[in-house]
Amino acid sequence: MADNVPVFGNHIQEIIRCANFAAIKHKHQRRKDTDQTPYINHPIGVAFILTEEAKVYDLSVIQAALLHDTVEDTDTTFKEIEEQFGKEVMGLVKEVTDDKTLPKHQRKYLQIVNAPHATNKAKLVKLADKLHNLRDLNRQTPNGWNDRRVQEYFEWAARVVAGLRGTSSAMEKELDELFKERKITI
Ligand SMILES: Nc1nc2c(ncn2[C@@H]2O[C@H](COP(=O)(O)OP(=O)(O)O)[C@@H](OP(=O)(O)OP(=O)(O)O)[C@H]2O)c(=O)[nH]1
Numbered sequence: 001m002a003d004n005v006p007v008f009g010n011h012i013q014e015i016i017r018c019a020n021f022a023a024i025k026h027k028h029q030r031r032k033d034t035d036q037t038p039y040i041n042h043p044i045g046v047a048f049i050l051t052e053e054a055k056v057y058d059l060s061v062i063q064a065a066l067l068h069d070t071v072e073d074t075d076t077t078f079k080e081i082e083e084q085f086g087k088e089v090m091g092l093v094k095e096v097t098d099d100k101t102l103p104k105h106q107r108k109y110l111q112i113v114n115a116p117h118a119t120n121k122a123k124l125v126k127l128a129d130k131l132h133n134l135r136d137l138n139r140q141t142p143n144g145w146n147d148r149r150v151q152e153y154f155e156w157a158a159r160v161v162a163g164l165r166g167t168s169s170a171m172e173k174e175l176d177e178l179f180k181e182r183k184i185t186i
């Protein structure tokens with residue numbers, strides 16, 4: 001490495017490679033909000049929660065956060081992720097990817113039962129993912145959702161989060177506030 005390349009230079013390069021990969025993969029996607037926010041705002045927002053709030057600086061966790069919805073929501077394959085970013089990142093993305101071939105109620109149920117068995121790194125990504133989505137719901141109701149569907153999403157998220165506890169006090173505290181506002185006790 002050249003003398004003028006900082007020690008963390010290669011980490012920065014890896015993070016930007018992931019952000020760029022995710023931006024290209026999600027380029028045609030929009031969030032379900034009325035503003036039609038670009039989808040990439042979500043994975044970047046998840047990674048931002050991890051560094052700013054949870055103080056997580058593990059490279060593979062931040063990479064997985066940026067890539068976490070690429071396989072679930074675009075044509076990206078796990079093979080592609082492994083070739084580009086290695087086995088560990090691919091494994092983390094796999095842990096946070098729902099099987100979209102399953103019926104929705106089963107996917108949602110599997111998140112609740114599988115949460116306690118996830119690795120610590122995957123739990124971090126899952127907590128940040130839920131926190132970002134719940135904040136989005138408080139900011140704007142997605143197109144086609146009513147108050148009841150929003151409340152049910154909060155109730156389901158609280159059950160998933162119950163299985164992720166003991167992972168990040170900062171994120172769990174923020175999530176608890178949101179559940180309290182919704183009068184959810186679990
Ligand atoms: N709150 C919110 N969510 C939006 C918006 N646009 C897209 N989403 C995505 O919608 C998903 C939640 O909606 P659902 O109807 O419950 O699930 P589904 O899309 O998987 O069928 C989340 O997927 P996910 O990230 O894979 O997480 P998860 O819900 O599967 O944990 C979230 O990222 C938006 O404007 N607001």
Ligand SMILES: [Mn+2]
Pocket residue numbers: 042068069129
């Ligand atoms: Mn997500």
